[in-house]
Structures are given as C-alpha cells and as structure tokens.
Amino acid sequence: MGIRNVCILFGGRSGEHEVSCRSAASVAKNLDPNKYRQILIGIDKAGRWYLQHKAQFLKEDYGERLEVATMAEVVSVVPGQGLGSPSGSLNVDVVFPVLHGTFGEDGTVQGLLEIADLPYVGAGVLGSSLAMDKAKTKEIWRQSGLPVVDFIVVRDGSSESTARILKKIPVPLFVKPVTAGSSVGITKVKSADQLQPALAEALRFDSKVMVEPAVDAREIECAVLGNESPQAFAPGEILPNHEFYSYEAKYIDPEGAELKLPADLPETLSHEIRSLAVAAFRAAECSGMARVDFFLERESDRILLNEINTIPGFTNISMYPKMCEASGLAYPKLLDRLIELALERHNRRRALRFSL
Template sequence: MNKTSVALLYGGRSGEHEVSLRSAASVYKHIDREKYYIHLIGINRQGVWFLQNTPGPVEDVLSIEEDVQMMISVIPGKGLSSSRGPISVDVVLPILHGTFGEDGTLQGLLEIADLPYAGADAGSSYLSMDKDIAKIIWQHHNLPVVPFRSIRKSQTEAKDFDWKDLLEDLKMEFSLPLFIKPSQCGSSVGVSRVEKEDLFQEAMEKAFRYDLKVLVEPAVNAREVECSVVGNESPKAFPPGELVPSHEFYDYDAKYIDPDGAALVIPAVLSQKEAQNVMDIAVRAYSALGCSGMARVDFFMDRLRGELYLNEINTIPGFTSISMFPLMCESGGLDYADLLDELINLALSKYESRHSLRFSLM
C-alpha cells in the first residue's frame, strides 16, 4: 500500500510557538505511520521553514533544527521544495496556533502553492481568528455572545485621547471586572482580568503589544464549556467538556504548562438538553463562519441563569496531551489516530471540491 505523504507543520512566529511544539509532538506520536509518510517541517520564530530529520523517540515537545541546507521554499503552483529538490506532499497538516498559523495567512499561502491542507480555508480562518468580526457575524445569525467593545490602537494615539475617559465610557456600558484581550490572538496570550481601575491602562497596553485591535468584555460569572466540531459541509459536534481552572482564569499557563492548571471534566456535567444545546449552537457558529475540517468552540454558561454565550472559536485547536479538542472527540467515540485520519480525508475532499470549480472563462 502506498503511503500518503503528509507535511506536518509546527512552530511558527506567534506567541503560541511553544504550544505548537507540544501539539505537533502529540500528533506525531499518534499518527499511523503505517498509512502516512511524515515530513516534519519546523518553522522558527522568524518564520523560516526547515525540513527536519526523522526524530528518535519523541517526548512532549518537538524541536526545530535550523540547518540552512534543509530550508524549505514554497513555490506558487508547485508545492514545497528544498535544496535537495521538490518534496512530494499529498496533504499538509498545519499544527500552528495563533498569528501566521490560523489567521488565514498560512492557508492562503498553501492555496497559492496548490497544496491540500487540513482545517478551515483562508477566509474562514481569518474571520474566526478575529474575535470582533466573528462575534459580529454570530450576532447577525442570532447566536448569543457576551457584550463587547473593540478598541483600535490608533484611537489611543489621538492627541485628545485620555485613558480615564475611555474607562469611564466602558464603565457606563459594562461594570468591573473587565476582560481585556487582543482581538486576534489565541491561548489567552495578552489577556488580563481587570478588577481595579488603576490596572486598566496597563492591561490595555499589554494587549496592544500583541494586536492593533483589543476587545473589552464584562466578566461573566460562568462555567467554561467547550465543544469539538469536525466536518466540512455536514459538521458533527461532540459531547462538550468543561474546564474548571485552578488559576484566576484559564490563562496560557493553565492551558499548556501547568498540568494542574485546570480540571478537565469530559463529558461536562450538563443535562441532556443543555448538552444538546451546546452542540447545536457550536455547529451553527462553525457553519456561520464557513469553517471546515475542525474547530473547538468555546462557551460561557452563566452560573446563576444558565444562559449560554459563545466566547470564541479555534480553527486549529490544541493537540497536546491535555488539550480538550482531541479528548472531547475521543469521549465521543473518535480516538486520536482516527481523528487524524478524518482530518486528512476532509482536507483531501475539500481540495477536490475546490478544484472542481472554474477560476477563469477560458
């Protein structure tokens, strides 16, 4: 049997570089090497791609060897190449989180190179990555979201701008505490919970280090519920899970570094009606953004009223040993290796569908 050639991309330029190294190590350990030939391609923090030698026993983190003789070129219409010549790739499995990974830039590059790839396309990736735009679209589809305001960095650079005026304006709309987050970052990078007024400016400036647009939301006394969705035109949601953070909120360390950062309750302790509602809204949110392949949809569930709010969607969710996305799929009957099979099959199917279209009149 001929093996399918898979390019596993990991690393990248975003603040979630380390997360990607952990996710990719887990994927590499679980993918069926009897079915697939794996090209490991590590992307350093400057965005340079390097073909990697086949590693020995993989621990929890993949490394990136920056050998200039193994640098990768992406050639429009011709795929990938190195100094050794063209690299035969049937499908790309991008395990890259955050900026330059799941924001549509990588996906556009892979489409120009004429390579099938797993996950959402360029447009859906961008819409999903920008929390501001995603929430506007969800509101248009009558889906529930936490109230929010978006603030652009350029607004804070105007001559007549005053941080106190902005805070007072936000307090008129929301009450403290507030959550401040970059609009286009994931994994809680740059996120702050602001309980005191004198911490507001610092939290905003921190978020602006990662993005030119920042979201401000009121804190919700809520349970954190998540739902995995897999599929193209007919997506399927899996039974939701719940995160019970031991930190102040589910921050970067709790997600990826501290093994005791949160209790993962899978499946979540919900009534059948509540769980089905989560799954239904997850699929609607996924479809509203035109997603394909995979995503993890995150919710807040109000502890007092039980109301459900969409928080965000991740089109390349974490794949580490403690990541919710593969664990929820496994709980719903799709184990890790079979999940990777499904994502690869969905990628190839999406590529075939797109290539059935005409892009010119000739």
C-alpha cells in the same frame, strides 16, 4: 489507496511556538505508519522553514515535543507546484498545519498553501483569518442570531476612553487583545483604576482591544469535525484553579486547570451546546475542524459563545482530541478523518472553474 505523504508543519512565528511543537509531536506519533509517510517541516521563530530529516523528540514535563532543527535544508513554496527543497521537489499529498496563532492559524499559511495548490487540514483562508479576530467573529455570530457576551472594541488607552468604557461596561470586566491567544495580554479588571493598565497591557499585543463584562460562568468547549455536514461531539468542561483560565493556568501551573470529560450537563443543555457549536462553525466559514468555546452562565444557565479555534491544541492531553476520543473517535482515526476532509475540500475546489 497507496501510502499518502503527509507534511506536518510545526513551530512557527507565534507566541504559541512551543505549544505547536508539543501538538506536532502527538500528531507525528499518532499518524498510522501503514497509511502515511511523514514529511516534517519545522518553522523557526523567525518564520524560516526547514526540512526535518529526522523527527527530533524532546522529553518535557508536559510530555514530548518536536524540536525545529535549523541545520537543515530550507524549504520553499512554489506557486502552483507545491513545496521544494534544494534537493528537489517534495512529494506531498496533504499538509497538516499544526501551528497555533499568528502566521499559522490566521489564514496566512492557508493562503500560501492555496497558492502552492496543496490540500491542507482545517479551515480555509476566510475561516482562519476570521476566527483569529475575536471581535469580527462575534459580530458575525450576533448577526446570525447566535448568543455572545457583549463587547466593545477600543484602540487607545487614554483616560477619555477609560471613562467612556466604564459608562458602558461596569467592573468587573475583561480586557483582551482582539487577535491574541493562550490568554496572552488578558486582564480581569475588578476596579476602575485597574482599567488603564489593563488596556496598556493588551495594546502591547494588538492595536485592537476588546472589553467585555466579566460573566460568572462555567467554561464549556465543544469539538466540531466536518466540512459541509459538520458534527459536534459531547462537550467538555474546563475548571480553572485560578481567577480565570489564564496563561499560567493553561501552561505554567501543572494544576492550573482540570478538564472534565464529558462535561456534567443535563441532556437538553448538552444538545443545545452541540447545535450552537455547529451553527457557530458554519457562520464562521470553518471547515475540517474547530473547537468552539462557550460560557455557561451559572445563575441563568444562559449559553454564550466565547471564541472559535481553528487549530486547537493537539497534544495527547488537549481538549479537542480528548473530546473526540471520549465520543469513540480515537486519535489516529481522527487524523484519518481530518486528512480525508482536507482532500475532499481540495477536490471540490478543483472541480470549480476559475475562468469562463
């Protein structure tokens, strides 16, 4: 096997642009240079793709990030023929979309890569777009008999709807946009008068909003890796030092949360979480990788699924690579495996017939 050409897509038209630049810096550093040649494509906040002739690493408080250089050649996607630039076609064997959130993790880029006929890391179109919609994902999980926190979906913040919501779900409750991430637009509502402003805030980010009872729970995450036979790693725990695992706790306050690896759990619970993570991954039509997030209710020890992330954070301190590492799969080996899985899925799809 010769050296493979891996294209890293990073940046993107999403609220999580900066996080992607940090994740991509780690991926670029951990890809084994004896196995891979890197082609970096930076996507600016307006969604334009640029070929990066040289990786530009910037030092930050959080470590390193890649910067999107826009004084560069524009990249085009050629249906059925991969990627190109004004100087010719790009030699790409596999694409790693290191993109979080909209236009990256939501099936749109995945669709573009299908049309370009390129193998890519992570979930396909359906899994990606489904996981982006927290409400639809939970409906599917519920139908598959998997445990989730109760929820209702609302599309307006009128006083009639607040009254209706409070009848079904008493405070304290959580209000969140259905398709956002990074805790953007999420409020914990502790009294009835806080509901309307919370709905208005969430409706800034999505036309669909979810309301859920606030559960008093530990937050447990589980890394899943694989295609047809996915495996789940030992779960980790997030211990937020804020009211909940908010945007501030995630990205602003350096002491916002502690990560515990592995989570301190009795063997039976850990085992149950791992099998639920695999079931959740399958039910949500994922492939390659995903991080499945749970609530472990303090009083009852009940395990509840919260959400699934198809392109989880990939920085050196991110939970997904850390959880794999804690189970003996070092970061560079994890990347090898993700690339193999991408090629395997592409080959399987290639073997299918799309006409009689």
